[in-house]
Amino acid sequence: MKDMHGLIYTLRSDPSLGELVAKRNSASIPFCGRYRVIDFILSGMVNAGIRDVGVIMERDYQSLLDHLGNGKDWDLARRRGGLRLLPPFGLPEAYEGHFDGCMEALKSVRSYIEDISQQDVVLAAGDLVANIDLSAVAKLHRDSGAEMTAVCTAGAPDYPHHRLVPEPDGFARRLVSVEEGQGEGLVSMEVYIIKKSLLLELMDYCASTGRKHFHRDAVAHYLAAGGRIAVYEHKGYARRIFSVLDYYQASMDMLNWENMAELFPKGERLVRTKERAEVSTYYGEEASVRNCLVADGCYIEGTVEDCILFRGVHVDKGAVLRRCVIMQDTAVRRGAQLKCVIADKDVKVDEDVFLAGSERLPIIIPKGAVL
Amino acid sequence: MKKEFIAMLLAGGQGSRLYALTADAAKPIMPFGGKYRIIDFPLSNCANSGIDTVGVLTQYRPMRLNSYIGSGQPWDLDSADGGVYILPPYMSAGEKGNWFSGTANAIYQNIDFVDMWNPDYVLILSGDHIYKMDYAKMLAAHKQAGAACTIAVIQVSMAEARRFGIMNVGPDGAVSEFEEKPTHPKSDLASMGIYIFTWQKLRRVLFEDEADLSSAKDFGKNIIPRMLAAGEKLWPYRFDGYWRDVGTITSLWDANMDMLSPELINLYDPSWPILSRSPIRPPHLAGAASDIRHSIVTEGCLVEGSVFNSVLSSSVTVAQGAQVEYSVLMPGAVVEENAQVRFAILGEGAHVCAGACVGAEPDGTEGWDVATVGPGLTVGAGAVVAPGAMLYKDVRL
Numbered sequence: 001m002k003d004m005h006g007l008i009y010t011l012r013s014d015p016s017l018g019e020l021v022a023k024r025n026s027a028s029i030p031f032c033g034r035y036r037v038i039d040f041i042l043s044g045m046v047n048a049g050i051r052d053v054g055v056i057m058e059r060d061y062q063s064l065l066d067h068l069g070n071g072k073d074w075d076l077a078r079r080r081g082g083l084r085l086l087p088p089f090g091l092p093e094a095y096e097g098h099f100d101g102c103m104e105a106l107k108s109v110r111s112y113i114e115d116i117s118q119q120d121v122v123l124a125a126g127d128l129v130a131n132i133d134l135s136a137v138a139k140l141h142r143d144s145g146a147e148m149t150a151v152c153t154a155g156a157p158d159y160p161h162h163r164l165v166p167e168p169d170g171f172a173r174r175l176v177s178v179e180e181g182q183g184e185g186l187v188s189m190e191v192y193i194i195k196k197s198l199l200l201e202l203m204d205y206c207a208s209t210g211r212k213h214f215h216r217d218a219v220a221h222y223l224a225a226g227g228r229i230a231v232y233e234h235k236g237y238a239r240r241i242f243s244v245l246d247y248y249q250a251s252m253d254m255l256n257w258e259n260m261a262e263l264f265p266k267g268e269r270l271v272r273t274k275e276r277a278e279v280s281t282y283y284g285e286e287a288s289v290r291n292c293l294v295a296d297g298c299y300i301e302g303t304v305e306d307c308i309l310f311r312g313v314h315v316d317k318g319a320v321l322r323r324c325v326i327m328q329d330t331a332v333r334r335g336a337q338l339k340c341v342i343a344d345k346d347v348k349v350d351e352d353v354f355l356a357g358s359e360r361l362p363i364i365i366p367k368g369a370v371l
Numbered sequence: 372m373k374k375e376f377i378a379m380l381l382a383g384g385q386g387s388r389l390y391a392l393t394a395d396a397a398k399p400i401m402p403f404g405g406k407y408r409i410i411d412f413p414l415s416n417c418a419n420s421g422i423d424t425v426g427v428l429t430q431y432r433p434m435r436l437n438s439y440i441g442s443g444q445p446w447d448l449d450s451a452d453g454g455v456y457i458l459p460p461y462m463s464a465g466e467k468g469n470w471f472s473g474t475a476n477a478i479y480q481n482i483d484f485v486d487m488w489n490p491d492y493v494l495i496l497s498g499d500h501i502y503k504m505d506y507a508k509m510l511a512a513h514k515q516a517g518a519a520c521t522i523a524v525i526q527v528s529m530a531e532a533r534r535f536g537i538m539n540v541g542p543d544g545a546v547s548e549f550e551e552k553p554t555h556p557k558s559d560l561a562s563m564g565i566y567i568f569t570w571q572k573l574r575r576v577l578f579e580d581e582a583d584l585s586s587a588k589d590f591g592k593n594i595i596p597r598m599l600a601a602g603e604k605l606w607p608y609r610f611d612g613y614w615r616d617v618g619t620i621t622s623l624w625d626a627n628m629d630m631l632s633p634e635l636i637n638l639y640d641p642s643w644p645i646l647s648r649s650p651i652r653p654p655h656l657a658g659a660a661s662d663i664r665h666s667i668v669t670e671g672c673l674v675e676g677s678v679f680n681s682v683l684s685s686s687v688t689v690a691q692g693a694q695v696e697y698s699v700l701m702p703g704a705v706v707e708e709n710a711q712v713r714f715a716i717l718g719e720g721a722h723v724c725a726g727a728c729v730g731a732e733p734d735g736t737e738g739w740d741v742a743t744v745g746p747g748l749t750v751g752a753g754a755v756v757a758p759g760a761m762l763y764k765d766v767r768l
Binding site: 033034255257260263271275277278281283285286287289291294297299 | 405406644649651653660662666678683
């Protein structure tokens with residue numbers, strides 16, 4: 001798939017992600033014990049044989065830079081091509097630290113897009129948790145002769161989204177936004193394969209008319225002008241991360257082995273992430289761990305149920321964790337009890353601290369906090 | 372390019388006393404302690420000691436070892452000036468090439484490689500020891516003593532001393548005598564098979580030893596005695612940390628069990644990380660009915676049964692109702708429903724089918740030992756593998 005070019009946009013961190021995005025972009029939120037959200041789409045591209053990927057960054061991208069580095073862990077540290085990080089540059093004075101929409105972000109990297117040598121671009125949002133078989137999407141794109149192919153999924157997410165309504169010939173000619181009613185068509189996952197020339201045309205249209213959004217402006221314009229979009233239905237687990245509740249529920253989804261199996265199909269489409277020197281996880285003599293997802297490097301001596309433990313988490317004897325997400329290198333001391341808590345990286349929870357959130361309102365402990 | 376100090380890692384041995392486990396790949400690549408391969412220990416020690424140039428001498432079934440080491444990137448040994456070099460036996464113009472006939476011969480055949488770096492000192496390491504050691508401290512001792520050779524030694528019990536090469540130390544603190552596996556040991560200082568040589572001195576002795584047709588061309592048996600006889604200063608470097616040779620099934624199993632005791636060797640110490648090349652796997656899942664205690668579990672595992680006092684490498688499956696106790700499960704091993712694995716080693720990809728039983732607790736009888744299932748083998752449903760057994764082929768009920 002050297003004939004496609006990947007382009008990932010990591011736009012505004014939705015304020016409803018609260019403390020989780022205080023110091024990072026939503027694409028770099030730690031997820032599922034050892035990953036960042038962006039790992040899924042980036043690995044998907046690499047697994048489809050894509051060798052050139054640009055990542056458009058907006059604000060608070062320091063953690064994303066740190067995570068992606070030169071792309072080595074995704075096999076994208078290449079002499080020719082490979083990973084290109086595209087932070088904001090050469091922006092108009094009106095730029096206030098964030099882009100209003102995908103088309104505005106693309107405009108900021110127009111010269112990069114013009115230089116793309118491939119005919120097709122895989123354009124994707126960086127905040128999607130899904131393991132998409134992009135080879136199959138590319139095949140559909142080629143075989144159907146479409147200029148644009150959308151990856152969609154069934155279901156009715158409760159966040160604002162756009163739907164494409166495929167007709168019997170497999171093409172969608174109509175876009176439905178969530179305000180227009182639920183249920184019809186398939187949900188766009190904001191992963192598209194699009195002809196580079198068409199993308200540039202749509203960018204021109206948006207730039208000349210002052211429009212900023214991909215779906216409601218660019219896609220709507222394309223369809224109104226008689227365009228058609230091939231629709232690929234992704235059957236496996238898929239969820240975008242917009243809010244703390246999305247994040248928490250997606251995390252808890254990972255405790256269901258079927259979801260895990262869809263996200264990490266055995267022996268294929270591996271999800272890559274930044275490697276870290278780590279030892280295996282140690283379970284103490286009194287450890288009691290049930291229904292948990294545990295990364296390497298943890299040291300568990302307490303009781304942990306229905307939790308996600310990231311790399312290097314310490315749980316002392318007598319500590320009790322239930323329905324929590326505990327990020328990298330956080331330590332929970334003896335006698336502490338946490339329920340429905342999302343503890344960010346490097347948190348210290350001292351002895352006998354008691355903290356309980358609820359399923360609908362998990363408590364977030366910010367990065368580096370000492371309780 | 373000039374380097375003060377380089378390492379030569381002997382990784383060509385078969386490890387024949389590990390039988391079925393090393394039938395397909397050299398011993399240094401053997402999975403160990405969950406996340407690791409044996410060779411991760413010396414390679415990480417080099418990286419942590421600031422050694423950036425390492426030659427790895429390979430011979431026996433090197434394919435997987437070569438691909439594991441690769442560019443050396445996991446150990447930060449992929450540097451532009453230095454790095455890790457795989458050194459297999461090779462052919463030379465006008466003469467027949469030779470296999471490495473002994474540890475010293477392996478270095479002899481790679482004198483050109485060492486000379487390329489023009490080092491002052493050369494560290495000789497084995498690829499089959501489990502320990503954490505700062506070679507920079509050992510080099511400082513070597514320089515301070517002004518020795519031709521410094522030998523790392525560890526104190527063992529007098530009873531054990533018969534199994535080792537023993538260093539007898541004179542009143543000046545230098546090594547006065549070396550005895551290989553003595554019946555009546557005079558000292559309890561055992562050689563760990565880790566040497567620092569002043570390169571020009573070793574170089575000369577390697578040529579001398581090579582010319583001696585009766586020599587076994589071995590560091591312990593030939594080079595050390597030859598240097599002693601020549602009146603060179605040999606200095607013992609006492610090491611008091613954890614160190615194990617994992618050359619046999621029992622010692623491999625024992626050392627794996629030691630990893631469950633962080634007070635013996637702390638692998639969780641961020642100042643001295645043991646680095647490895649990891650497969651790409653998601654976190655491990657401890658299922659709703661799992662019971663995991665006093666064990667090590669690695670990414671990619673799926674545990675739904677009970678696991679006590681055991682070491683699980685990556686991508687091991689322990690199904691519901693299965694019991695794993697005091698065992699070492701290498702990458703990809705599968706223990707199906709209600710199977711029992713006790714005091715056993717399961718090789719990579721070994722498959723224990725439902726209701727089968729591998730190994731048993733020690734019952735004091737003669738001949739009891741750890742049971743071993745070779746890599747990729749299947750123990751059929753309901754089949755029984757006796758304690759001490761060494762499986763080379765599938766067993767069915």
